[in-house]
Amino acid sequence: MRQPTNSESHTTLQPLNPLPEIIRREIRAAGAISFARFMALALYCPQLGYYERKPDTVGRRGDYYTSVSVGPLFGELLAFQFAEWLEAEVRSQKSEVRIIEAGAHDGKLAADILDWLQKNRQPLYARLEYSILEPSPQRQQWQRENLARFAPRVRWLSGLSENQETFSGVLFSNELLDAFPVQRLGWDARAKQWFEWGVAVEGERFVWTRLPVSAPSSIFHPPSSPDLLEVLPDGYTIEICPAAAAWWREAAAAMRSGKLVAIDYGLTAAELFLPERPGGTLRAYHQHQISDDLLANAGEQDLTAHVNFSSIQQAGEAAGLQTEGLFAQPKFLTDIAARVWKNPAAFGEWTPARTRQFQTLTHPQHLGRAFRVLVQSRPA
Numbered sequence: 195m196r197q198p199t200n201s202e203s204h205t206t207l208q209p210l211n212p213l214p215e216i217i218r219r220e221i222r223a224a225g226a227i228s229f230a231r232f233m234a235l236a237l238y239c240p241q242l243g244y245y246e247r248k249p250d251t252v253g254r255r256g257d258y259y260t261s262v263s264v265g266p267l268f269g270e271l272l273a274f275q276f277a278e279w280l281e282a283e284v285r286s287q288k289s290e291v292r293i294i295e296a297g298a299h300d301g302k303l304a305a306d307i308l309d310w311l312q313k314n315r316q317p318l319y320a321r322l323e324y325s326i327l328e329p330s331p332q333r334q335q336w337q338r339e340n341l342a343r344f345a346p347r348v349r350w351l352s353g354l355s356e357n358q359e360t361f362s363g364v365l366f367s368n369e370l371l372d373a374f375p376v377q378r379l380g381w382d383a384r385a386k387q388w389f390e391w392g393v394a395v396e397g398e399r400f401v402w403t404r405l406p407v408s409a410p411s412s413i414f415h416p417p418s419s420p421d422l423l424e425v426l427p428d429g430y431t432i433e434i435c436p437a438a439a440a441w442w443r444e445a446a447a448a449m450r451s452g453k454l455v456a457i458d459y460g461l462t463a464a465e466l467f468l469p470e471r472p473g474g475t476l477r478a479y480h481q482h483q484i485s486d487d488l489l490a491n492a493g494e495q496d497l498t499a500h501v502n503f504s505s506i507q508q509a510g511e512a513a514g515l516q517t518e519g520l521f522a523q524p525k526f527l528t529d530i531a532a533r534v535w536k537n538p539a540a541f542g543e544w545t546p547a548r549t550r551q552f553q554t555l556t557h558p559q560h561l562g563r564a565f566r567v568l569v570q571s572r573p574a
């Protein structure tokens with residue numbers, strides 16, 4: 195669950211975004227589009243999508259905050275953990291040591307990690323290649339500016355298939371998988387079958403419409419228990435995210451050895467598909483508020499759904515990875531912190547500011563609630 199920011203900060207008037215009109219034209223020309231297509235345009239249309247326009251949508255000045263905006267501690271604890279995982283590679287002296295971050299957004303988390311490694315793990319830092327996986331040239335540009343001081347250590351990749359990239363090391367993301375476009379499926383109680391929610395236009399407004407399911411049956415795994423289907427109300431809605439599972443599969447296939455880590459808010463399939471959650475988990479974040487109006491403000495609001503960790507875990511295991519665990523974020527961070535507290539000299543002073551950040555990251559009413567960490571690995 196993303197945390198909306200407080201609403202005091204800014205209400206400046208923005209110039210009108212032409213994106214809704216571009217989407218309307220596509221629908222008028224070709225007919226109703228899937229919600230996944232609508233979400234892809236709303237978030238990633240070059241120059242106009244939500245993630246293409248504003249360098250500061252995350253953080254205190256943006257629409258919501260993440261573990262990264264709480265302060266540097268999140269990155270520092272991850273850096274401590276990554277250094278432990280990469281210890282053998284640092285000792286072996288064979289080649290460079292690799293960390294790959296996907297969904298690096300403005301580069302703040304990368305800066306927190308690199309800063310800590312530079313100060314506390316010089317031998318690793320000196321041989322580190324920190325790659326940022328970033329398909330958007332616009333976002334790469336913002337990241338290059340923000341990470342200029344680490345220039346010799348950082349490089350950018352547009353995708354893992356670029357140069358048939360394979361790697362050994364750590365590939366991780368924080369709140370990446372929740373930002374992939376999802377398909378919204380609805381249950382037709384009379385016909386006893388699933389349909390896909392699509393988007394049509396009425397006048398100038400976007401409206402919901404029912405379309406046939408477009409997902410290939412191999413990845414279409416909504417609840418199929420006859421008992422459950424018997425009680426689902428008409429229009430009961432879930433999301434599936436083939437794009438996230440496909441991304442994970444590609445990352446797993448590219449990994450020769452090491453760890454693949456996703457930090458995100460999400461649930462297992464059994465926790466997601468419950469009769470008492472009839473509307474799915476998709477939410478919009480706009481001007482510091484959570485909104486259920488998913489079709490409003492295209493390009494101006496974030497759209498995000500809970501990650502189905504069961505489908506991600508299965509995708510990794512099908513690619514030969516071992517699952518080390520699906521941890522609640524408080525447990526994952528507390529286990530790292532426990533090793534830090536045992537050996538404070540290996541981390542740096544645990545200041546009152548770090549204590550406050552730790553509490554926010556792990557407290558059930560803050561970021562500790564719905565966040566989980568999936569760790570999968572391939573041994574060397």
Ligand SMILES: C[S@@+](CC[C@H](N)C(=O)[O-])C[C@H]1O[C@@H](n2cnc3c(N)ncnc32)[C@H](O)[C@@H]1O
Pocket residue numbers: 245252260261262263296297298299300303327328329330333367368369370373374441
């Ligand atoms: C919610 S933001 C990430 C927040 C950031 N990691 C943090 O912790 O503050 C999601 C980011 O994922 C990026 N993204 C979307 N699809 C991607 C892909 N296929 N590869 C890498 N990044 C992607 C978006 O541009 C956006 O910057």
